[in-house]
Amino acid sequence: MSVLALLLALVFSCSALNAQSVTVIVDKSGSGNFTNVQQAIDWVPANNNRWIRIHVKAGTYTEKVTVPANKPYILLEGGSRARTIIQSSGHGSVVGTSTFTVSADNFVASRITFQNTYNKLILRDEDAVPDASMERAPAFMIYGDKASFYGCGFVSLQDTLSDMQGRHYFNRCYIEGAVDFIWGSGQSIYEGCAIYSRNAGTTNFITAQGRDSPNDNSGFVFKYCTVNGDDTTFLGRVYRAYSRVVFFKSTLGSHVAPRGWFAWNFKGQEDLTTYVEEGCSGPGAKKSKRVKWMKTLGPAKLIKLVSTRKYINTDRWIEAQPRPS
Numbered sequence: 001m002s003v004l005a006l007l008l009a010l011v012f013s014c015s016a017l018n019a020q021s022v023t024v025i026v027d028k029s030g031s032g033n034f035t036n037v038q039q040a041i042d043w044v045p046a047n048n049n050r051w052i053r054i055h056v057k058a059g060t061y062t063e064k065v066t067v068p069a070n071k072p073y074i075l076l077e078g079g080s081r082a083r084t085i086i087q088s089s090g091h092g093s094v095v096g097t098s099t100f101t102v103s104a105d106n107f108v109a110s111r112i113t114f115q116n117t118y119n120k121l122i123l124r125d126e127d128a129v130p131d132a133s134m135e136r137a138p139a140f141m142i143y144g145d146k147a148s149f150y151g152c153g154f155v156s157l158q159d160t161l162s163d164m165q166g167r168h169y170f171n172r173c174y175i176e177g178a179v180d181f182i183w184g185s186g187q188s189i190y191e192g193c194a195i196y197s198r199n200a201g202t203t204n205f206i207t208a209q210g211r212d213s214p215n216d217n218s219g220f221v222f223k224y225c226t227v228n229g230d231d232t233t234f235l236g237r238v239y240r241a242y243s244r245v246v247f248f249k250s251t252l253g254s255h256v257a258p259r260g261w262f263a264w265n266f267k268g269q270e271d272l273t274t275y276v277e278e279g280c281s282g283p284g285a286k287k288s289k290r291v292k293w294m295k296t297l298g299p300a301k302l303i304k305l306v307s308t309r310k311y312i313n314t315d316r317w318i319e320a321q322p323r324p325s
Helices: 003-013 037-043 118-122 299-306
Strands: 020-026 051-056 059-062 065-067 074-077 084-088 100-102 107-110 113-116 140-142 147-150 153-155 161-163 167-171 174-177 179-184 187-191 194-197 204-209 219-223 226-229 233-237 244-248 274-278
Touching (some): 037 051, 037 065, 174 179, 194 204, 204 219, 219 299, 244 299
Parallel strands (some): 051 074, 065 100, 084 113, 107 147, 113 153, 140 161, 147 167, 153 174, 167 187, 174 194, 194 226, 204 233, 219 244, 244 274
């Protein structure tokens, strides 16, 4: 029996549902089970119901990776976000261009940077390309429910982190971009994350959240985060009529635009949105020039959004997932 066949047998011999059953190694030098990440994903059995740890050794892996909907219960683990990088250069549209796409439920990633290198070509530095224009170039796209990320990096300029749908938890991650670089209709909490707005010669927006009805549970909550950058940035622009974003007890740097928020194509409908800043500090947290339609929530409504347990984790799915070692 081959080594991989033996590992596959171990997956199904594990008696406890959702127990971590096996670890496989990705090493581009050839000393692991696989030399690229997609090979490891392809090896995971369809409709898998056991946690499988895929450890990606230090290195830069240039590839597009897709986790299909029928491959849940994957823990993807790197050495550190500075040393383990997955990158590609897809651009021009959302579908099919992301470096890493997850459609499966129950996904965990830790200590890896997901990067789209296309937009690096137009930054104002030694690598700049004259007359190049910024395009959509997602680094990560998530459609699955119950996904958590620990110490990961997400780097591009436009549409960096495409938080499309489902419940997601981001802990101490680094997210970098310029335009709508955290966007979509996810129901997500970002806790202790560092957000950086890059100078790309355009008007910058951190979020473009896509809540489209008062009954839609989606929204982005940033708690205990830091916002910095090298260019002026709005905290968000209205991407759908009921867009919802909360910054809670976060530190906002001097590059945050005094108005804070931008109505975009929804001028006259701003009262439908839920844009909240509560308990924030730093030079960018001054509210004297903020838009008049920014909301203030009462304690009960606020806690329903900023509490991880109440907003995204009512069924304790985060505790049920394996934590990175």
